Amino acid sequence: MGQPVTHFQIVTANPDGAAEFYSSLFGWTVDADNALGYRMFDTGSEEGITGGVWPAPPGAPAFVQLFIRVEDLDTEVKRAESLGATTIIPPQELPDGDAMAVMRDPDGATFALTRASK
Amino acid sequence: MKTSHASGPDRPPLLFRDVLREELGRRCADNSRYSLRAFALDLGVHHATLSQLLSGRRVVTEESIRRIGAALGWSSDRVAELLERERLFSGPRERDEPEVVRLTDDAARVMHEWCHHAILELMRLASFRPDSRWIARVLGVSTDEVNIALSRLARLGMLTMEAPDRWVDSSPDVVGDAAFTRATLEHLLARFHDLHRNRPGRERAFADHVVMTLAVNTARLPDVAALIARFRRELATLVELDQHRDEVYQVQLTLLPITALTNHTDEGDPAWDSP
Numbered sequence: 001m002g003q004p005v006t007h008f009q010i011v012t013a014n015p016d017g018a019a020e021f022y023s024s025l026f027g028w029t030v031d032a033d034n035a036l037g038y039r040m041f042d043t044g045s046e047e048g049i050t051g052g053v054w055p056a057p058p059g060a061p062a063f064v065q066l067f068i069r070v071e072d073l074d075t076e077v078k079r080a081e082s083l084g085a086t087t088i089i090p091p092q093e094l095p096d097g098d099a100m101a102v103m104r105d106p107d108g109a110t111f112a113l114t115r116a117s118k
Numbered sequence: 119m120k121t122s123h124a125s126g127p128d129r130p131p132l133l134f135r136d137v138l139r140e141e142l143g144r145r146c147a148d149n150s151r152y153s154l155r156a157f158a159l160d161l162g163v164h165h166a167t168l169s170q171l172l173s174g175r176r177v178v179t180e181e182s183i184r185r186i187g188a189a190l191g192w193s194s195d196r197v198a199e200l201l202e203r204e205r206l207f208s209g210p211r212e213r214d215e216p217e218v219v220r221l222t223d224d225a226a227r228v229m230h231e232w233c234h235h236a237i238l239e240l241m242r243l244a245s246f247r248p249d250s251r252w253i254a255r256v257l258g259v260s261t262d263e264v265n266i267a268l269s270r271l272a273r274l275g276m277l278t279m280e281a282p283d284r285w286v287d288s289s290p291d292v293v294g295d296a297a298f299t300r301a302t303l304e305h306l307l308a309r310f311h312d313l314h315r316n317r318p319g320r321e322r323a324f325a326d327h328v329v330m331t332l333a334v335n336t337a338r339l340p341d342v343a344a345l346i347a348r349f350r351r352e353l354a355t356l357v358e359l360d361q362h363r364d365e366v367y368q369v370q371l372t373l374l375p376i377t378a379l380t381n382h383t384d385e386g387d388p389a390w391d392s393p
Contacts (some may be wrong), residue, residue, distance in 0.1 A: 015262055035249040036268075037261035054269075055262035057227075084177035089272045092279035095248050106177045 003076075006114065007067035008051040013060050015039060015053045035095035065102070066111050073115040077101050080113070134178050134186075134200050135171055141190065142172070161189045178204055224270045233259055233267045238277065238287045248285045346371055 012018045019030045019039045029042045030053075039053040056062070070076040073091050081087060084106035091101040097117030104110050132140070145152045154172075158165035163186065170176030180201060187197040227234070236257050240246055247253075250268065254261040271277035276289035334342070353369065 032261075035251070036265060037250045037254070038265075055265050057266050082180050084179050089269070090275070090278075092272060093281045093284075094279060095282050097282050 001071070003068055003070050005066050006049055006069045007112075008049060009065045009067065009112070010051070010053045010062065011056045011060075011065060012053065012062035013056045013058050014062075015055045018053050018062070063110070067100070067114050068111060069114050069116060071115070073099050073101060073113055076113050077103065080105075132203070134183050134204055135174060137200065138168075138186070139172055161186050224274050227270060231267070233257060233263060234271055234276075237264065237267055237271065238289060241277075241285055241287050246285075248279070248283055342373065346373065 010018050010022075019041075022028055022041065023030055027044060029044070030039050031042060032039045034040070041051040041053075043051070077087060077091060080103050086104040087101060088104055088110060089100075089102040091099055093099050099115040101113045102110060103113060142154065142157050145157060154169060155165045158168040161168065163171075167176065171178065171182065183200050183204065184197055187200065192200075237253060240253060240256065250261045250264045254264045257264070268277065271289070272279070274289075276287070278286045278288045280286050350371070357363070
């Protein structure tokens, strides 16, 4: 089954600008019709992973996070911590039914662990 | 914050990497040909890993302590002691400093930007919907502003999404009598619902919301109160100019002490009386 990378997220203080840029560049479409108003990219392809844009406070640098899907979110968060990761946002049950935790790896890069809807 | 690794009275106790350094030093003293590579070999770890551990460039994990502790023949009590020391005294490492700065900034913004408290107060309402778009509409801010605030509250552990339809206020009771009391929000909510009900396609109503947090000299407060009274009179005079009026708006002016640094009391003080 594995623990695949399923999603990328661009975190930026200019989410509208980022959505517009990538849509213009690659012909992607953006759908934010969901409870969090999350800008979800549709790349128009069956290949690759999904992606989206999340807002950052003004002045914050833009960066990209990878989302890794796991079976047992709480267990994997603890395992990541035991290997030196820091929990930035503990597991949250999102309105769409997925669950997510945001971590920082030992070298400072952030990533998210997700669990698909039960 | 950097942690001093020196041992002795009033100083932090030795941490795992200090103990390893001492052990390496002792072995080198006993055997002039002994090296870091030999030490790594004895411990069963790669020499690069050991070097990073000793220099502080690699995070000390529980697994590291248990594994290396076993190679050094430590008792379970000794391992537990070092695990506890690491937990208590290792402190924020250099790589964590941006995290500390960000959390401090998060906390400051949560304290001073009204949107965070407003979201937490909204969550008390029976009609609350865990939907950023709904929150944004009710508070009159953008969905992005709501999501930035939600991220902050979640990072600080002040908000927990326990289920897709249940968000929990897990903040300490720091809100107190902040500007957005439950009653005020219930009222605002009703007003916004009224505003949007049965009016499809209507442009968003004009709305302005300003919260100012100011350091003041309390001796100046009577003047502030007088200024507010004058503003109220001028505002009333201005809107009275129009015979025909087509909407009802609400203006809120709140002057509240945020700190209690002096012996100032509001009892009987004209500054706090309704002007």
